[in-house]
Amino acid sequence: MTNKARLFVFSAPSGSGKTTIVRNILKQFPDFVFSVSATTRKRRNVEKEGIDYYFITEDEFVKKIENNEFAEWEKFYDYYYGTLKSLVDANISKGLTTVFEVDVKGALSIKRVYPFATLIFIAPPGIEELKERLIKRNTESDEDLKKRIERAEMELGFKDQFDYVVTNINLEQAKNEVKEIIESEL
Ligand code: 5GP
Numbered sequence: 001m002t003n004k005a006r007l008f009v010f011s012a013p014s015g016s017g018k019t020t021i022v023r024n025i026l027k028q029f030p031d032f033v034f035s036v037s038a039t040t041r042k043r044r045n046v047e048k049e050g051i052d053y054y055f056i057t058e059d060e061f062v063k064k065i066e067n068n069e070f071a072e073w074e075k076f077y078d079y080y081y082g083t084l085k086s087l088v089d090a091n092i093s094k095g096l097t098t099v100f101e102v103d104v105k106g107a108l109s110i111k112r113v114y115p116f117a118t119l120i121f122i123a124p125p126g127i128e129e130l131k132e133r134l135i136k137r138n139t140e141s142d143e144d145l146k147k148r149i150e151r152a153e154m155e156l157g158f159k160d161q162f163d164y165v166v167t168n169i170n171l172e173q174a175k176n177e178v179k180e181i182i183e184s185e186l
Contacts, residue, residue, distance in 0.1 A: 005092045007114050008032075008182060009100040011107040012122035013130055013152030017168045021122055022101050024175045025182065033091055035100045038064065041079040044139055054084075072102070072109030077147050083110065104158035118185050120178060121162035125169045127153060 008025070012018035026032055038054040040061050049055055056064075061080045064070060073082030083102060091098045092114075100110060104121075111117050124130040130152055134145055159165050164181050168174040 005095045006097040006185060007088070007092075007100065007110065007117035008097065008185075009102060009107045009110050009117050009119045010122060011102060011104045011119070011155070011158075011162070012168075013124060013155045014134065014148050016122045016124040016130065016152075017133075017171055017174065018101060018122045020171065021166075021168070021175055021178055022099060025099060025178060028179055029097070029182065032097045032099050035083055035088060035091075035098050037081055037083055037102065038070075039079060039081045041077070041081070071113045072106045074103055074106050076103065076151065077144060081106070085113075088114070104155045104161075108158070108161060118181075119162040119164070120181060121159045121165045122174065122178075123156065123159055123165055123167045124152070125167060127156075 010018055010022050022034070026034055036050060036052070036054060038056050038061060040056060040058045041053075043049065043053070043055050047053065058080065061073075061082065064082070064084075065073060069084055069086065070082040071085040071088055073080060075081075081103070083100065083106065088098060100107070102110065107119050111119055124133070127149075131149055134148060166174050166177045166181070
């Protein structure tokens with residue numbers, strides 16, 4: 001193991017258990033830091049400013065795009081999401097390993113900017129299970145839910161471009177598999 005900063009980038013259709021897996025990794029590896037993205041989406045009740053996201057206005061987001069402040073950004077479900085370059089670069093210069101949770105296109109963009117990044121795709125067991133999980137989670141309106149399911153189908157098409165694909169059939173098993181991948185990369 002070296003003390004070089006690593007970038008572990010997680011993508012998965014929403015409802016694949018990605019957030020739980022990413023949280024577990026941050027708990028297992030307390031030296032790792034989470035890349036807090038900026039977004040124009042509304043904050044969910046459980047989320048905290050500066051911890052889950054930086055919740056900013058569309059005007060602020062567009063200004064940051066114009067100022068070239070993002071390593072990558074995407075717009076979906078009518079909201080913007082982006083990774084702030086300054087935060088990633090600060091982590092890298094401090095030798096801190098950074099964990100990202102971004103969409104598939106964002107992950108591929110991060111790899112273009114930082115070719116040493118490791119991309120990990122968390123796949124749901126199947127599209128039906130994913131729909132069930134999203135409905136159970138009950139955090140989205142019907143319209144947003146429909147958009148998320150359509151998007152999930154698109155995202156699954158990108159999984160072969162990732163360094164690793166972990167299928168979340170059993171959450172404990174998926175958590176362990178991801179932990180092993182990270183240990184093998186350190
Ligand atoms: P959610 O609204 O459920 O928090 O996130 C929706 C999607 O946006 C997820 O796929 C999440 O990984 C992705 N996402 C979050 N932050 C970023 C980011 O900075 N860049 C990109 N490209 N996607 C992001």
